[in-house]
Amino acid sequence: MKPTLYTVEKRELAALRDWLEMFLPDSFRLFSSVRETLQERWLGKTFCTLGWPNILAAGEGExxxxxxxxxxxxxxxxxxxxxxxxxxxxxxxxxPGYLDWSRPIDFQAVSKKLTHVIQKVARERGGSCRVEYYVMYDACQADLPPRPVPEGFKLGTLDPDIHTEYIVSTWPYRRKYTNLYVQDLLRRLPNVGLFDENGACIGVELGNEYGAIGMLYVREAYRRRGLGKIITSQLAQKYFSDELPVTVFVSKGNESSRRMHTSCGFKEIGTVDWITYYTGDEEEFNKNMGYTATFYLQ
Known part of the structure; x- marks a missing residue:
């Protein structure tokens, strides 16, 4: 019998999670998204499979x-x-009906073993792909103890009503509607802010909807003091307290960030691609989407 596209019901998500778990770390992005949905840390996602209960492929729905x-x-x-x-x-x-190839599509953290499939379909649909190469790291609690906060600084939880615009302004991959996304991350998932003695926010890092941490930022004037390592180690404790792994994706070309994470105790576990599909001129596409980043392309 030919498989069909199936929309997974909430009561069936555990079965999808278990199937994806068999293929870690290649399936991490989807596996963790399902896990976050099951634990009700992030709601509103839908998941589709090719075939059910015998799953052949899976993807996020709208x-x-x-x-x-x-x-x-x-x-x-x-x-x-x-x-x-x-x-x-x-x-x-x-x-039919799963993806609209006449419009841009952002494929997130796809196993490098599968990038060529998306590129093939993109070419056949007359579009182009921008492929960004990321290294995936994770750390266990024994390797990533909390680093103490130096005198004159304090840790705090970021406020979605106060800190959203600041975080958006610091994130190089911001685009249209990023404020809506960041505000929801701050409301629903763990985060850490580092503040100076006057209460000004000088560093941030956030958990995200697919079970990783990211958006690490430290103000230029406060860099090279190890504050980024402090922020990361402190956010990690919030995940460890929930018996969750701590995972981060770092652009392959971002050598300073890769060195920082390995020095903190993170270990490389795989590689993935962020694949942006678009039609027409890339510069015009970036302008329409509101992208401002310099991408680390493979």
């Missing part, structure tokens, strides 16, 4: 239209996909 963050995840359409078999991933990508 974010609910009633979600405040819907514009961020729909323009461009944001998803992640996985299959242990490239040919079955291609079948999912081409399934």
């Amino acid at each position: 974010t609910g239209h009633d979600s405040a963050r819907y514009p961020y995840f729909s323009d461009p359409r944001t998803t992640s996909v996985f299959s242990p078999h490239p040919e079955q991933l291609e079948e999912l990508l081409l399934w």
Whole structure:
């Protein structure tokens, strides 16, 4: 019997999680998204599979239209996909109604083993792909103890009503509607802010909806003091307290960040790609999306 596209119901998410767990770390992005949904740390995501209960491929569906963050995840359409078999991933990508290839698509943290499948479909649809190469690291509690906060600084929890715009301004990958996304991250997931003696925020890091930490930033005047390591180690404790791993994705070209994370105790566990599909001129696409970043392309 030919498999069909199946929308996974909430009561069935544990079965999808267990299937994805068999293929870690290649399936990390989807596995952790399902885990965060099951634990109700992040709501509003839908998941689709090619075949059920015998799963051949899986991907994120659209974010609910009633979600405040819907514009961020729909323009461009944001998803992640996985299959242990490239040919079955291609079948999912081409399934009528799953993805609209006439519009931009942001494929997040896709196993490098599957990038060529997305590139092939993109070419056939007359579009282009920008591929950014990331290294995936994780750390266990024994390797990443909390680093003490030096005198004159204090840790705190970031406020979505106060700190959203500041965080957006510091993130090089911001685009349209990033404020909606960051505000929801701050409301729902662990975060850490580092403040000076006057209460000014001088460093941040956030947990995200697919089970990793990121957006680490320290003000220029406060760098080279080890404050980034302090922020990361302190945020990690919030994940360890929930018996969750601490995972981070770092652009391959960002050597300083890679060195910092390995010196903190992180170990490389895999490589993934962020793949942006678009049609037409890339410069015009970036302008329409509001991208300002210099991308680390492979």
